[in-house]
Amino acid sequence: MGDFTDQDLSGTRFERVDLSNTRFERVHLEHVEIISSEMYDMTITGTDLIGVRMHGVDIIDLDIKGYVGKLTVNGVDVAPMIEAELDRRHPGRAKMRPTEPAGYREAWELLEELWDGTVDRARRLDPALLHESVDGEWSFIETLRHLTFATDSWVSRAIEGDPSPWHPLGLPWDEMEDTPGVPRDREARPSLDEVLEIRRDRQARVRRLLDQLTPEQLASETDPVDATGWPPPRSFPVDECLRTVLNEEWEHRLYAERDLAILEERRA
Template sequence: MADFTDEDLSGSRLTRVDLSNTRFERVHLEHVELIDSEMYDMTIRGTDLIGVRMHGVEIVDLDIVGEVVKLTVNGVDVASFVQDELDRRHPGRAAMRPTDPDGYRAAWDLLEELWAGTVERARRLDPALLHESVDGEWSFIETLRHLAFATDAWLSRAILGDPSPWHPLELPWDQMPDTPGIPRDRAARPSLEEVLELRESRRDAVRRYLDRLTSEALERDTVPVEGPGWPPPESFPVAQCLRTILNEEWEHRLYAERDLAVLESRSSV
């Protein structure tokens, strides 16, 4: 079995090649052509698909979970249909796109209420199940650890200017390159109470910031923070940073609810 790591294979031509059971990780595919090829039972996770054109294809049982900005199927942009249907299915989802300070505060109120119900649901399970992965996704505990990281990234670092706000239990997304100073301890097994204590401190920080948020502050850009970390040392609209936090909270709660249902079925067997 060939193993290619940290190699430049750009310009390669693969013709009548069998790549079954191949793993591509952190691979850069730009200006790539797939012609008369077969793609069966594939999993694409944590990958950006930008400017991809698929013509003359047969698509059967394609499942897409992610942020869909523009998706054209046979000449029809279906992204808006997907957005409207998700808003219909999940009342409150539209509130995660606020435009003024009161809207951000209302969105956070809703998230706190919804997460309280999700955590209570998790408490009814055997604590060991909260460390279990469902279909290769993060466990419930890991999800909470990641949300603490997201808050520190976009509030503590990007908005408030702390270059290194990380707690040892925080967890960046899996595809993020190892970065000096940012923790990534996937082997840690903290209790639910430990993680909730960390999470509560980060959520309190969001609440304090939103309580004093003004329209003027919402329209500003952040001051770049130097040093390694996430996000990179760039300037971002404050509104974008806050929207990212809201989106992380909203989407990961839905994932958690989905996986808790699976764990509940396991515990009842």
């Protein structure tokens, strides 16, 4: 079995080749053609698909979970339909797209209320199950740790200017490259109460920021942070930073609710 690491294979031609059980990680695929080929039982995770054109294909049992900006199927852009259906299924989702300070405060209040219910649901499980992964996804504890990382990155660092705000238990997303100074302790097993203490502090920080947020601040850009880390040391629109936090909180709660339901079935 071949192992190609840190190699430039651009321009390579694969014809009548069996690539079954192959793993591609941090691979750059640009201007690639796939012709008369079979793709069965594939899993694509943490990958950007931009400008992809699929013509003359049979698509059967395709499951997509992620942000869909534009998806044209047989000449029809279905992305707006998907957004409308998700808003219908999840009342409150539309509030995660605010345009003025009061809307951000309302969205955050709703998120705190929803997360309180999710945490109450998690407390009814055996604490050991809160460290258990479902289908390879983050455990409940890891999800809360990631939200700490998101707040530290987009609020404390990007907006407030702290060059190194990360809590040791914060958890970046899996595909992020190791970065000096940014914690990534996947072996840590803090209790629910430990991570909730950190989380309450981060929630209060966001709340204070939003309570003082003005239209002028919302329309402004952040000052670049002179230090390596995440997000990159450059300027960002404040509303983009805050939208990122809202989106992280909203989506990861849905993932948590999905996985808690499975864990409840296992307990039963």
